Amino acid sequence: MLGLHLTKCAFSVQYPQDWELDDSGKMGTSFILFSAVASDKDSFRENVNLIIQDLTSLNLDLDKYVEISESQIKTMITDGKIMKSERITSGANQYHKVIYTGKQGDRKLQFEQYYWVINNEAYVLTLTCEKSQFSAYQEVGERILNSFQIK
Numbered sequence: 001m002l003g004l005h006l007t008k009c010a011f012s013v014q015y016p017q018d019w020e021l022d023d024s025g026k027m028g029t030s031f032i033l034f035s036a037v038a039s040d041k042d043s044f045r046e047n048v049n050l051i052i053q054d055l056t057s058l059n060l061d062l063d064k065y066v067e068i069s070e071s072q073i074k075t076m077i078t079d080g081k082i083m084k085s086e087r088i089t090s091g092a093n094q095y096h097k098v099i100y101t102g103k104q105g106d107r108k109l110q111f112e113q114y115y116w117v118i119n120n121e122a123y124v125l126t127l128t129c130e131k132s133q134f135s136a137y138q139e140v141g142e143r144i145l146n147s148f149q150i151k
Contacts, residue, residue, distance in 0.1 A: 011123070014147035015048070016140060033144065035137065044107065046129045046137045048144045053122040062087075062117040066096045069115060069124075077102035083110075093118075093150070101131055110134040114145055123150060 011030075015021070018036040026032070028051055035046040060068070066085070073080045080102040087096050096115045103109065108131040116123040125148055127141035 011148065011150050013144065015144050044130050046133060048127050048141060051124045054120065055117065055122055056120045060117060062094060062096060062115065065115055065117050065122055070098065073100050079103050112141060112145065116150060118150055
């Protein structure tokens with residue numbers, strides 16, 4: 001299922017062969033993985049992306065980063081509503097998972113984000129889906145999100 005690997009010096013992720021990788025850095029991302037087009041009428045491709053933020057001068061830990069991010073979801077995303085927010089421990093690493101909904105233009109979207117703060121860097125891994133398609137993509141999206149490893 002998750003047949004392809006993207007490995008950079010700082011991280012690795014696995015994704016299905018029918019998903020398209022864009023590692024050009026557009027929109028400040030380290031990568032974007034796009035789902036296959038579902039039909040000719042499909043104008044939105046569900047995706048997973050990673051943004052890495054330098055926190056050196058901010059002195060933020062994971063708790064403070066989550067607090068700021070949740071505040072931004074509520075104030076900067078049109079109709080932003082947090083559905084779930086939980087801390088997860090996986091091996092030696094801790095990360096925070098947030099699921100939320102909101103609008104971009106006339107699109108109703110649902111997001112699942114994982115946050116890590118390691119060595120003054122925040123890693124923000126996001127699954128973005130049309131709200132009506134979230135349940136159809138959540139399983140494969142979470143497999144991609146859960147394959148992500150920081151080295």
